[in-house]
Amino acid sequence: MRRYFIASLVIACLFSFPAQAEFVISSAIVEFTADGPRQQDIELLSRSAGNDYIVAELAEIDHPGAAEESRHVLDDPEQGRLLVTPDKTILAAGSRKLLRFVLLQDPDAQEHVYRVAVKPVIKGVDNTGKVGLKILIGYEILVIVRPASMTPHYEAQRQGRRFRVANTGNTDILFQNGQQCATSDDCKRPPVLRVYPGQTTAVDLPLDQPVTYAIWDGATTVEKKFE
Secondary structure (H helix, E strand, O other), rough: OOEEEEEEEOOOOEEEEEOOOOEEEOOOOOOOOOOOOOOEEEEEEEOOOOOOEEEEEEEEOOOEEEEEEEEEOOOOOHOOOEEEEEEEEEEOEEEOOOOOOOOEEHHHHHHHHEEEEEEEEEOOOOOOOOEEEEEEEHHHHHHOOOOOOOOOOEEEEOOOOEEEEEEEEOOOEEEEEEEEEEEEOOOOOOOOOOEEOEEEEEEEEOOEEEOEEEOOOOOEEEEEEEH
């Protein structure tokens, strides 16, 4: 899960902010497939004694995983492929709310990747003539719309402590829950990799030993060992 921090410093001795609000989300990844539901929900859970004012900002990712990766915010998401609702809400103290993801168009031949920033905003600033610093904590949700016809394929190999994956299919491949063991009671967790179509990714492993990963291709999970 990508968790980010937004710092807002008020200068000129004008404002003082109350203590930060806090909330959590039930999941950080949403996936849509051709034979799956067109609507999925994530729960927002308040852990605050006050209200959280939450906004959800949808952005489509172009060339995910590539050096030229970029994102553009969808100001009018109803005209696109994905709708996130509500895009603004008040999360009352101790309450729960659903953030709904609706696929507006059927999957096509290409994989589509989105990021949804779910973040609090400052409301009701108290003018007391003091300088204040407030750290607002939000989350970023990864949304993947898999191709209508998925053809997952990859090439992976380990060379010493270097592990390399080339995705030659049309949908992303996730290498997770990895394990390397020097002995039966001395095991390490290697990095998680998500490799998008057409991309090659390499990571450093904790050990110069065979590595085992659980590999998710959008349809099935297969455990595989790389010598």
